[in-house]
Amino acid sequence: MSDTATAVLDRIVDGTTAVLLLEEEGSVVDEYTLDVERLPDDGRHEGAVFTVTLEDETxxxxEYRPDDERDRKASAQDRFDRLSERLPDE
Structure with missing residues (x-):
């Protein structure tokens, strides 16, 4: 049986191992490691977003999704900006 999931590149360890965080409905549900060489060239950086298909945990x-990555970064920046706004002095 195969499952499709969203995966975000969390980190690259020692330049050889990629650690992906698998998400379901916006929450991290699992972690998957693979050889960094298996990543698409344009997705070899932290925060890269992918759609992955796993079959029997393989x-x-x-597929690298740069548009989704940009949307996530913009959303995170927006949240940061709202949190960092100063409250009125009253």
Whole structure:
């Protein structure tokens, strides 16, 4: 049985191992490691977003989603900006 999930590149360890965080409905549900060489060239950086297909816990397909990555970064920046605004002095 195969499952499709959203995965975010959390980190690259020693330049050789990529650690992906698998998400379901916006929450991290699992972690998956693979050889960094299996990542698409343009997705070899922290925060890269992918759609992955896993079959019996083996990665079968991976698609880099730069638009989703940009949306996540913009949303995170917006949250940060709102949190960092100064409250009125009253």
């Amino acid at each position: 990665l079968r397909e991976m």
